[in-house]
Amino acid sequence: MCAPDRGSRGDLSVVGGGAVGLTCALAAVDSGWRVRVYDAGPTTRAAHVAGGMLGCFAEGHPGEDRLLAISRDSVARWPALIERLGDPTIATAADSLLIGATAADMEHLRAQVRFLLSEEPDDADRLPAVTPADLRAAEPALVRGIAGGFRAIGEGSVDNRKLIAGLQRALDAAGAARIDAHVDDLADVPGDQVLVAAGLGTRTLLPGVELRGEKGEILRLRRTRFSVPPPAHVIRARWHGRPAYLVPREDGIVLGATQYEAYDAADRAPLAGGVSDLLADAGEMMPSLRTYELAEVSAGIRPSSPDGVPIVERVDERVVVAAGHGRNGIALSPWTAHIVTELLSPDTASSTHQRSRSLTWN
The missing domain is CATH 3.30.9.10 (D-Amino Acid Oxidase, subunit A, domain 2)
Structure with missing residues (x-):
């Protein structure tokens, strides 16, 4: 994940200041979005209480073939994310x-x-x-x-709290706004696009998401x-x-x-x-x-999520959701950021990354 030239795609609000939300926010900034992040604080983040393992092999179990494929993809993206953050001490083990x-x-x-x-x-x-x-x-x-x-x-780990701090620093340096606030209603959130990555709070903001x-x-x-x-x-x-x-x-x-x-x-x-x-x-x-x-x-x-596979998809013309990562939130953050960036792209059909099951959005 590098920092390319930043054109202007529009305004994006990210609801959620954990590993998934911040990684997606940084990828969006790097692809040209003007970004603001709403962060309800460390006690709401699953990433604050985490081991930071970059699971692929150790997280693969029979019946979880889809999750394994996603994990493989995400683990391969971690070196670029560490390089983008500019702090090699975030990584704590290689194997x-x-x-x-x-x-x-x-x-x-x-x-x-x-x-x-x-x-x-x-x-x-x-x-x-x-x-x-x-x-x-x-x-x-x-x-x-x-x-x-x-x-x-190649099955390594990162320091979860150093990771959050590094993502925050990178967003600050890139000009993104970070707002310490709890969001209760998406109607109150400005922006051309909204990404909801609020952990369990996602099911309150988007009642159609089952978590x-x-x-x-x-x-x-x-x-x-x-x-x-x-x-x-x-x-x-x-x-x-x-x-x-x-x-x-x-x-x-x-x-x-x-x-x-x-x-x-x-x-x-x-x-x-x-x-x-x-x-x-x-x-x-x-x-x-x-x-x-x-x-x-x-x-x-x-x-x-009910089946363990993250819910990363477009909800409507304005809202994208990234939730349900379970024990793999940190490990799957780079993959999630890649998918979210594609979903936000105007030339990508919203159905491209829909999950196999359909959801009814309220």
Whole structure:
């Protein structure tokens, strides 16, 4: 994503200041739109409570072939976005290790890899199996006795909060307006075009969009002077039947991922059970993390579509929607920005990127 010459396409208002909204806003600025962003603040952003994994291989599961194809496309666009933001420290890892604690966990990972390679056999070189000895050579702090795993080459991560700050800086430098305000009615939003990327708030602004909330805890652990360094890779584990991940940061790690239905969109209180499971699993797979400080305990609500595929389409002549990214909002931001830019283009038919199912807009 580079900054080309900016002609004037018109005024675009973006409702939503998270990773998806800001990435789309920057792409729109770079393609010639005059942009304003309405941002309701960090507590409303799923990206504020996120690991920042750039999922492709590790996010591919049987039945999610469409999402896998989108993820592949988006992951390939990330280097250009990092270059556009001009801050290489936003990236925190280049590869991931997919590890299994037991033989049963390894069989789960093998089934996942078989699905991935059935979709794209050429990816075999990017998903090599690794032995327990290989894993410990790559990450010496891992516990002994891990059953095995795979290396996902090119499956990296970003610092979610540095990413948001970098997008904000880039928009400011490009002359976009950022407005700290909560939008209740699209009729109050000016502009020739409006992009709604407001997470769960999208379903209030556009009642025809069906979204559900998925709650999950995120822990941030900070290294102390007694601690070993954070891992160099993203660690994606199947740990005694539970998923867990460790994502490196400059001063520690982000630990997740619990996931369950959120019945109240305002409920962001971490649950004791989820927090204790995450700490127990992390302490078992990498015992040296017990010397880290527990710097933050948070819970976020991820806005998901019914089938897990993001809703990125034109609603009417003025409004475009980008919502329902679930656990993949950060990872899919560059792909979303590409599609939104095409939808905003006057020479692109609005039906080009419609999803397979039809929606009734109120």
